[in-house]
Amino acid sequence: MSSILQYGQIWPYLPSLAAGAWLSLQIAFLAFCGGLLIGTAGAAALSFGGPVLRRIVRSYVTFFTNTPQLVQIYFLYFALPDAGILLSSYAAVLIGMTLNAGAYLTDIQRAGFESVRANEMEAAEVLGFSRLQQIQFVILPHVARVLFPSLSNQYILMTLGTSMAAVFGVEELTGRAFNINSQTFRSIEVFTVTAGFYIAITLVASVILGLIGRFAFRARMRII
């Protein structure tokens, strides 16, 4: 135990870490998709909804963007059972992250909705675009182009945020790293390898998202 950087001791645990990374990726992806749905509905409600609905959505966004995500999941995991609702570790983390993402994505998408100028819509109408064509050729490319960089940033942040799941007994990447660290006491090695895994999964996501953004939505995005 005298020398440092004994990566050989960590080697046998790589498959376990990889499985953890896969779980992290899965949680982030599912929560992001759920959040995107909530966010789209929320942004639409803020842009087109009545005053009561707008107030409700705004309270939701304010609440979830101004409280720590850890506390939100803690509430779901440990406080809800007192009300008779027993969520599993995985469910609590997933629901908590989805609700949190929904709040942030509502805010992000609202900005996108607002970025479509009235005269652009008028121009489309003058050119004889149908409603569907307006959405397809004016609103969507516009929104996508404006929003795509912030959406992919949010996705990366959420991937990193999955490390919180370890606190609630989900054996994702960080949880497994803690376990291996407590067995081998090779802290530097374990956590550098873990950081490598996080970089890998976020980098892969960035590249894919960047390519989609650049070619599908013509967003000005740096691939790396």
Next chain:
Amino acid sequence: MLARTRSWLAIALGAMFALGSGNAEARTLDEIIKSGSIKVGVNPTLVPLGKFDEKNEIAGFDVDYATEIAKMLGVKLEVVQVGSPDRIPFVQSGKIDFVMGAMTRNPERAKVIDFTLPVHTEVFGILTTEAKPFKDWKELNTESVTLVQVRGTTPIKFITDNLPKAKITQLDNYPDVIRALAQGRGDAMLDVVDFVGEHMNKHKDVKWKVLAEKPVDVYFCGLGIAKTSTGLKDWLNVAIFELARRGKTDEMWLKWFGIPMLYPTGVGPAF
């Protein structure tokens, strides 16, 4: 104390102190009485044996116990902070007259320091609830059992070696683990049960059950003394027996641990 492996701070501090220790000799009983004070090592990371109170002073079962000892000896008590790796060197070098902090007696340690009679025990075993049918820890080796444990503690290794079929949910700290058990998120916990009494008491509606008759292991913790401290051990044994006989030990234990000692020390008049 088996379960607390995460006291890296104590290890770092211990290394610092160990470097500074000189070649002083351990004191005899006579020298301690003449000096008018006794120096006792307490580990403040082993709550509730030792902890820092609101005034940032070390308090806990060990401090109360040492206070009683000092009173009986008629000297002043001087509490010295120790960590797990430095406590035995501290005793050998005479920086402290005896050490507390869950000093589990074992033949390896007894080669380098002397032990008194056990002051208390620690049960490494199963905490579960009345609703569960378990009688013996070996019954937990099935896939239908979920053990709730603190992440990164030593019992995890024991479970993967000896109860490989049981599922493990690992949470961040002891209050969370006890709450998860209380909420029915798992069947049992395998750890040193004495130390979670305080958390167990917070869930009053839960009927806790400790498999104390069939524990995985019991640790007998005595006071650690230098082999050269002439007369000290004999006097301490008399004092320990007196404190146990008068019920003082149990009283202090209940005060700090919130539950009675799970396994009796069996200290008798003959030693």
